[in-house]
Amino acid sequence: xxxxxxxxxxxxxxxxxxxxxxxxxxxxxxxxxxxxxxxxxxxxxxxxxxxxxxxxxxxxxxxxxxxxxxxxxxxxxxxxxxxxxxxxxxxxxxxxxxxxxxxxxxxxxxxxxxxxxxxxxxxxxxxxxxxxxxxxxxxxxxxxxxxxxxxxxxxxxxxxxxxxxxxxxxxxxxxxxxxxxxxxxxxxxxxxxxxxxxxxxxxxxxxxxxxxxxxxxxxxxxxxxxxxxxxxxxxxxxxxxxxxxxxxxxxxxxxxxxxxxxxxxxxxxxxxxxxxxxxxxxxxxxxxxxxxxxxxx
Amino acid sequence: xxxxxxxxxxxxxxxxxxxxxxxxxxxxxxxxxxxxxxxxxxxxxxxxxxxxxxxxxxxxxxxxxxxxxxxxxxxxxxxxxxxxxxxxxxxxxxxxxxxxxxxxxxxxxxxxxxxxxxxxxxxxxxxxxxxxxxxxxxxxxxxxxxxxxxxxxxxxxxxxxxxxxxxxxxxxxxxxxxxxxxxxxxxxxxxxxxxxxxxxxxxxxxxxxxxxxxxxxxxxxxxxxxxxxxxxxxxxxxxxxxxxxx
Numbered sequence: 191x192x193x194x195x196x197x198x199x200x201x202x203x204x205x206x207x208x209x210x211x212x213x214x215x216x217x218x219x220x221x222x223x224x225x226x227x228x229x230x231x232x233x234x235x236x237x238x239x240x241x242x243x244x245x246x247x248x249x250x251x252x253x254x255x256x257x258x259x260x261x262x263x264x265x266x267x268x269x270x271x272x273x274x275x276x277x278x279x280x281x282x283x284x285x286x287x288x289x290x291x292x293x294x295x296x297x298x299x300x301x302x303x304x305x306x307x308x309x310x311x312x313x314x315x316x317x318x319x320x321x322x323x324x325x326x327x328x329x330x331x332x333x334x335x336x337x338x339x340x341x342x343x344x345x346x347x348x349x350x351x352x353x354x355x356x357x358x359x360x361x362x363x364x365x366x367x368x369x370x371x372x373x374x375x376x377x378x379x380x381x382x383x384x385x386x387x388x389x390x391x392x393x394x395x396x397x398x399x400x401x402x403x404x405x406x407x408x409x410x411x412x413x414x415x416x417x418x419x420x421x422x423x424x425x426x427x428x429x430x431x432x433x434x435x436x437x438x439x440x441x442x443x444x445x446x447x448x449x450x451x452x453x454x455x456x457x458x459x460x461x462x463x464x465x466x467x468x469x470x471x472x473x474x475x476x477x478x479x480x481x482x483x484x485x486x487x
Numbered sequence: 488x489x490x491x492x493x494x495x496x497x498x499x500x501x502x503x504x505x506x507x508x509x510x511x512x513x514x515x516x517x518x519x520x521x522x523x524x525x526x527x528x529x530x531x532x533x534x535x536x537x538x539x540x541x542x543x544x545x546x547x548x549x550x551x552x553x554x555x556x557x558x559x560x561x562x563x564x565x566x567x568x569x570x571x572x573x574x575x576x577x578x579x580x581x582x583x584x585x586x587x588x589x590x591x592x593x594x595x596x597x598x599x600x601x602x603x604x605x606x607x608x609x610x611x612x613x614x615x616x617x618x619x620x621x622x623x624x625x626x627x628x629x630x631x632x633x634x635x636x637x638x639x640x641x642x643x644x645x646x647x648x649x650x651x652x653x654x655x656x657x658x659x660x661x662x663x664x665x666x667x668x669x670x671x672x673x674x675x676x677x678x679x680x681x682x683x684x685x686x687x688x689x690x691x692x693x694x695x696x697x698x699x700x701x702x703x704x705x706x707x708x709x710x711x712x713x714x715x716x717x718x719x720x721x722x723x724x725x726x727x728x729x730x731x732x733x
Contacts, residue, residue: 238576242731260578271576272569276498288490289577328573 513549557592562642
């Protein structure tokens with residue numbers, strides 16, 4: 191339903207998006223993750239037809255992006271999307287309602303975005319988080335098949351953020367595809383079925399949050415020993431990427447935790463409180479992009 | 488599209504400063520300029536009394552204010568704030584934004600014309616045939632489209648802090664030199680030659696021809712038509728350029 195085929199877009203000598211190919215499927219919640227300058231915003235602009243690709247094709251529901259927008263199949267909320275000033279929240283939502291071919295009742299849209307209490311307030315008098323909720327209301331004003339969100343929770347406090355994702359899960363539960371760009375890795379981890387890692391305009395990784403973490407490859411192994419540690423033996427365990435031994439407490443990172451733990455028992459040691467854990471998505475993400483930096487430089 | 492026009496209009500009606508300058512101000516200016524003039528004094532070469540002559544100038548000025556100011560600053564600001572981008576994510580066709588802006592500005596422009604007429608008739612005793620009142624309203628209102636297009640072009644040309652000075656220079660320059668504030672017959676010869684080619688001069692001349700029960704001069708119609716083509720073409724070109732960039 192969303193298809194990028196070898197899409198490139200540059201500004202001067204910088205290639206913001208470089209030969210990007212990807213496909214999104216109905217009902218997925220997909221996080222677009224990447225450091226600043228990775229090409230997330232450009233990717234969303236291309237997806238929504240706000241920019242034209244230098245080469246390659248972008249198709250939304252088998253048509254050009256603009257056609258999908260006109261058909262009301264896409265609801266989008268951009269970071270750079272401004273709001274009309276001098277009108278009230280309810281009036282602005284009413285406008286979006288009137289423009290959408292399959293709108294929901296205005297009262298429902300306001301309630302879902304948590305705007306009922308401030309429906310009569312002027313748009314230019316809103317806080318950052320409130321304005322963000324208005325953008326969300328505009329993106330979800332009708333029965334769209336795809337919802338695109340660029341850094342949706344910027345400016346929201348923790349409670350608002352949780353409420354936001356609860357609403358988003360409800361949207362996804364109705365069979366919609368949700369694509370969101372975010373800096374908050376824990377959001378990608380918690381909310382997305384699928385994570386796309388973008389780096390320098392290229393797709394670096396594509397999978398579930400767990401797969402991305404595994405692809406970064408590294409797991410954390412920690413345990414305590416009964417007696418003094420034989421540092422040399424521990425450091426010679428297979429597949430280690432780092433070892434931190436302080437007294438009887440040992441913390442290892444391994445590219446293949448199964449092999450390392452197996453060898454650990456082979457040493458005849460009796461580790462206590464053994465824990466094997468994946469890296470957080472944050473660490474996995476840093477590992478992935480750092481590895482890519484190292485490879486390309 | 489209609490709901491955007493309604494909302495734009497609502498917003499314009501809430502903006503007291505904009506309403507004052509486009510609806511009330513031209514009438515006040517008319518009273519100041521024509522107020523002391525004797526109804527019997529005739530503007531050189533026109534056969535029209537000062538109030539009759541200035542009524543058309545001020546009505547044209549009012550309509551010009553509404554459409555030029557309404558379009559240029561708003562469009563530049565909303566391009567910057569990202570509202571234009573947000574609207575492009577809706578099914579509204581790209582031109583719809585510009586058309587809605589122009590339509591709502593034109594709706595504000597109409598009372599500005601009519602109020603100048605009412606003040607001129609009531610206070611200065613300007614008397615015309617019924618068809619002349621109607622033709623004047625129609626001609627001045629339709630002619631304001633030329634300047635609506637100019638407003639759109641400026642809105643897409645200038646950005647941020649530049650839009651206000653650019654609008655002001657164009658606005659005052661066209662109004663003053665075009666003879667909307669004082670008859671160009673009071674200008675020195677060289678300035679009068681320049682003024683005769685300005686679209687604002689042709690615009691007011693259209694109304695004055697109706698007051699004189701003349702057919703409008705072909706030259707004035709041609710100036711207005713060429714201006715409209717230039718401004719609208721420029722606006723369309725700048726709009727497309729902006730759309731590709733945004």
